[in-house]
Amino acid sequence: MGKKLAGPIGTETTLINTQSSPGASSRGETGLDITGLDKAVEFYFHHALAPSTQRTYTSAQARYLSFCTQFDITPLPLQETHLCRYVSWLAKDNIAHTTVKSYLSALRHLQIACNFPDPMISTFPKLEGVIRGIKMQQARHKTSSPKRLPITLAHLHKLRSFFASKGNEADSFMLWAAICTCFFGFMRSGEMTIPSESAFDPSSHLCFNDVSVDNIADPQVVKVCLKASKTDPFRQGVEIVLGRTNNPLCPVTALLSYLALRGNRQGFLFLFADGRPLTKSRFVSQVRDALSRLGVDSSRYAGHSFRIGAATAAGAHGLSEPVIQMLGRWKSSAYQLYIRTKLASYSAVISTEPAP
Template sequence: MAVRASLRDTSGYGSGLRKFHLFCDIFSVPENIRLPAPFAVLHSFALWAATDPTQDDPYLAAVRAWHIAQGWPPPLSLDDHQRINWSLRGLENIYTSRRKPIRPPVTLIMLSTLKGCLQLNDPFDACVWAMASCAFFGMMHFGEISVNSRSDFSPARHITRHGAFFGTDLLGQSYARLDLPSAKTAKPGETQSVFLTEQGDLCPLAALRNLARVVPALATDPLFCWRDSRGDTRPMVRKRAVERVNGILLAHGWGTTFGHSFRIGGASFYLAQKVDPEIVRLAGRWRSLAYETYIRSFEQVASRHLAGLASQLHSSAALGLGTLATSSAAESPACG
């Protein structure tokens, strides 16, 4: 009782401790090194917590008090605190010297507004919407689904219509698989797969089908392409897509964002909906040796972990998914 009473008048300790457990959950810190927590864990936690400019809670003090209350000695020595403070000063220098602003995450409301402002029967807008929906729910870099210039497109480095498939998993739920011939998180020459599931009114599967309808293309053409006024098929240039997105978000008071913000936003959305952080790591293709063996099995249970979350937060009816029929665990080209 005396130990608990000693914490009652210490403001911010509760939120500081919750922040520590959130950090541990996101980065899959095992229970046995949360209490007592070693220096390496608390060092990383301090740097992670310091990147949130909206919070000013005594994070390390909260963790220290928690250790003492549970009968453990203080987890950090004076030298440990000096090392952490040294790193925090370095982190502050990094953020102070940044030329580019910190990328904000795209939120579900922003994604919904974006869709409402795009003309989905227009070839250019249909492509932008398919890119935005896939990048968000597939936690993809915009650079993985766009090109730097029209002449930059190469089937060896960019996904084509041939690299997109629809399938049905073991639960009978539809999904799409995008095979990326090149990705930031892949080794040279390694193909990575992105799995997309049904997501109600913002569904990336429906966005892909709409793109295939509005912009018919050959199997060797870019997956994310559009047609100009002369009827020529053109790969989507990253700069133009981001400009279209930024124009809409800026008009609604959200400022400007960046292509990477969709990947950040998708991961943040799934974590906020309490999706297992390991599943988010796997779906987002962050490196994890424990899951590389099971990547092919994941597509068969993807809907169990990721599907339907957006529809729970939106009252709008789900978009129709077209007439493409697939048998259990079968695949067919999504866009061709």
């Protein structure tokens, strides 16, 4: 006899009972019975996905359930006909074809989680054709959006002067330190900020204890331990090395000056004077506000502008591509988009380091 188990979305799947062989114990050396092992399976399967992927998949699966409810369709097992209808429904709602493909990955994951066979979505020929058609139609009607611009060394000089003009304001020291850490560390803005004030997780976000120096008396190098990142799903960790530059744009000076004001209290690294942590959205808004006050159109600058700017500046100053790839921790050749296509347009600006 088989037994019915409810899946994550309320569907049922029939499993064959697995009975122990005569005389065999249902518990192993771990002390777990079959029920305990099944719970362990679900636990590890759930944690096979990064938290950000889990959120994306949950959203995609909820949208699929809404579609199934609207059109009275049985959600699982997945069928090519229904999937073709689903992706067309998404496209009519102006969902980009790249997002549609990620939604399909979420549905594959859902079906497997509910103990149905792998749907082998990539082998559905009509679905593949529909997705290709969506991509082509969206390309024809796409309006080109302005590309993000890099933060250049010239911008950094202006930003330094802007924050220095505020005197000994603690928040200015913090923001300038965050800017230098992000730029000279080739960091994604999400790596040195947190998503929201309530989302701080000391196991993954930057903390005070993640910063070290090579010499207490005369620090020349600051090391920032990045515990988790986009290209480090297994959290092996990586050290971001910031060296003293002996010029006004010095990440070591910026970070140590901020830490002298911050003190050694534990918790998130970048804190406002009132104790609130630096979120990604607030970091971007503060940088844009500063750029606007400096007479720069800030609409085309975002958190990733620092990483783009660092790669572009490195290329303009003659660093080799393998070194740039290592500094930015790129696993693919994506960095070449910055140091090749953008270099021709921005090298003249970046290579100019105006006096502060």
